[in-house]
Amino acid sequence: xxxEEKIKLIEEExxxxxYNKATEHHIGRLKAKLARLKEELEKKKARKIKTRGIKKEGxxxxxxLGYPSVGKSTLLNALTNTSTRVGYYAFTxxxxxxxxxxxxxxxxxxxxxxxxxxxxxxxxxxxxxxxxYVRMADLLVIxxxxxxxxxxxxxxxxxxxxxxxxNLEKPKVRIEKKVSGxxxxxxxxxxxxxxxxxxxxxxxxxxxHNADIFIDxxxxxxxxxxxxxxxxxxVKAIYVINKVDLLKEKILEKNGRIxxxxxxxxxxxxxxxxxxxxxxxxxxxxxxxxxxPDFDHPLILKRGATIRDVCEKIHRDFLEHFRYxxxxxxSVKIQGQRVGLNHKLEDGDIVxxxxxxxx
Ligand SMILES: Nc1nc2c(ncn2[C@@H]2O[C@H](COP(=O)(O)OP(=O)(O)OP(=O)(O)O)[C@@H](O)[C@H]2O)c(=O)[nH]1
Ligand SMILES: [Mg+2]
Numbered sequence: 338x339x340x341e342e343k344i345k346l347i348e349e350e351x352x353x354x355x356y357n358k359a360t361e362h363h364i365g366r367l368k369a370k371l372a373r374l375k376e377e378l379e380k381k382k383a384r385k386i387k388t389r390g391i392k393k394e395g396x397x398x399x400x401x402l403g404y405p406s407v408g409k410s411t412l413l414n415a416l417t418n419t420s421t422r423v424g425y426y427a428f429t430x431x432x433x434x435x436x437x438x439x440x441x442x443x444x445x446x447x448x449x450x451x452x453x454x455x456x457x458x459x460x461x462x463x464x465x466x467x468x469x470y471v472r473m474a475d476l477l478v479i480x481x482x483x484x485x486x487x488x489x490x491x492x493x494x495x496x497x498x499x500x501x502x503x504n505l506e507k508p509k510v511r512i513e514k515k516v517s518g519x520x521x522x523x524x525x526x527x528x529x530x531x532x533x534x535x536x537x538x539x540x541x542x543x544x545x546h547n548a549d550i551f552i553d554x555x556x557x558x559x560x561x562x563x564x565x566x567x568x569x570x571x572v573k574a575i576y577v578i579n580k581v582d583l584l585k586e587k588i589l590e591k592n593g594r595i596x597x598x599x600x601x602x603x604x605x606x607x608x609x610x611x612x613x614x615x616x617x618x619x620x621x622x623x624x625x626x627x628x629x630p631d632f633d634h635p636l637i638l639k640r641g642a643t644i645r646d647v648c649e650k651i652h653r654d655f656l657e658h659f660r661y662x663x664x665x666x667x668s669v670k671i672q673g674q675r676v677g678l679n680h681k682l683e684d685g686d687i688v689x690x691x692x693x694x695x696x
Contacts, residue, residue, distance in 0.1 A: 347371045369542035376566055391448060397445050399448065400471055401448065402478065406482075408480070408600065411423050412579065413434065414436075414599075421436075434448070435448045440612075458498035477503065483579070483596075509553035510551070515549065520537050523550065523551050525552070526553065527555065539565070577596075581603055589607060619639070619640050619683065620637060620685060622686070623636060623651070644690070648690065659690065664687070666683060666687055668686050
């Protein structure tokens with residue numbers, strides 16, 4: 338049987354089975370099996386679908402995702418230095434295009450994608466290709482216009498189907514594989530949604546028979562499978578509704594959605610700020626030894642970044658010849674403190690890196 342057929346069969350069985358205490362274990366195993374098969378299929382197809390042409394660049398990457406004709410390309414043109422084709426007809430954009438939006442010293446890459454439609458996760462339209470770009474993103478801008486707000490739900494469903502989880506924290510699960518001893522489950526919270534037996538069944542489906550499993554949240558079957566599945570991708574998203582110029586009333590934000598007009602340039606500064614904030618970036622100022630910090634050219638990094646990330650961003654050589662770093666700012670108790678590669682930085686920190694030889 339082909340992979341696709343196996344997947345269909347399991348999906349059908351899942352639809353037919355009601356969820357209750359008696360079927361929990363069975364459903365858990367089925368879902369795990371399904372996740373495994375999808376992973377396999379994805380891997381096979383990934384060889385064919387390449388994210389053509391566009392590489393990650395800048396300090397962070399944002400993807401514009403929405404149905405055809407909602408105004409994605411118009412927004413790309415309005416936010417960046419790029420100029421791409423805008424059309425009144427659907428599917429004007431046939432391949433991904435990227436531009437750079439500069440904001441508060443950060444260079445943010447914006448990728449404009451072809452319109453996504455229902456069934457994308459099964460390959461409809463350019464679904465597979467679009468969804469593979471999504472996996473490059475640090476943030477999604479999920480977009481509709483004032484006439485098509487209901488498409489947002491469809492897009493969310495397609496994202497979910499292809500293993501993309503938006504605005505969710507990663508499951509608090511840690512697995513340490515062993516060579517023998519069976520499965521040992523340690524949970525720091527009471528598990529109300531799953532039994533130990535089901536957890537073991539799911540792990541077995543993923544080929545894990547000997548391991549310590551540490552669970553720090555009241556986990557569900559779905560989240561456990563997500564934690565085990567290589568396919569799962571966690572990304573933040575914000576919601577933007579375009580063509581607000583066609584409404585009589587003025588709206589900036591409603592129900593967590595930002596209203597703009599890409600064409601008439603309404604609320605664009607607001608959406609820029611929202612994108613920047615959602616990316617959760619920090620600025621780090623480099624200070625050459627014995628000189629003043631360079632406040633004009635901050636390094637832009639993700640929150641949680643370490644000295645190692647700073648080195649990598651400047652030049653690989655810094656990592657190779659690293660001796661120590663000195664930090665001034667919020668992340669240290671003593672100003673000018675010496676720290677190592679794993680030291681976590683805070684927004685606004687000043688850093689001097691000392692290397693073993695001149696580079
Ligand atoms: N009234 C109004 N029309 C807009 C606005 N933004 C875009 N449009 C129009 O909407 C149509 C589609 O715009 P595009 O930017 O090509 O839309 P798209 O989402 O990139 O479409 P695809 O590439 O087909 O997925 C064009 O006719 C634009 O002129 C806006 O803010 N207000
Ligand atoms: Mg377009």
